[in-house]
Amino acid sequence: MKILSFIIIFIFAAGWGYFTKIFLPKDINDGISKKYDERQTKILLEVFSNTLVWLIYAFLLSILLKLVGISNIEKMWFFHYPEIFYIILAIVLFLFNLIYTKKKYSAEG
Numbered sequence: 344m345k346i347l348s349f350i351i352i353f354i355f356a357a358g359w360g361y362f363t364k365i366f367l368p369k370d371i372n373d374g375i376s377k378k379y380d381e382r383q384t385k386i387l388l389e390v391f392s393n394t395l396v397w398l399i400y401a402f403l404l405s406i407l408l409k410l411v412g413i414s415n416i417e418k419m420w421f422f423h424y425p426e427i428f429y430i431i432l433a434i435v436l437f438l439f440n441l442i443y444t445k446k447k448y449s450a451e452g
Contacts, residue, residue: 386444393440398433 390440390444394436397436
């Protein structure tokens, strides 16, 4: 069973590394990608940084609500797998930040 766990972790890590090499700009990873120009790279870096800030805010708010005792997490749908909630939150935040940032950097008029 432990060998299967290591194999799954290795396959996930290799796939994630391959994914980031292909789709992320050169400034984020050290791959050789000429797919993005400087403007697109700045947009992606701003989107990722804003998404990270809001995810950390969500994590800290969740911890604070648990410590204070305001949230009743046992009755919520993501009690057993809270990772699903945070993945959905990350995707939604990424999309909203991408739309907002592209609108901010687009030429008007």
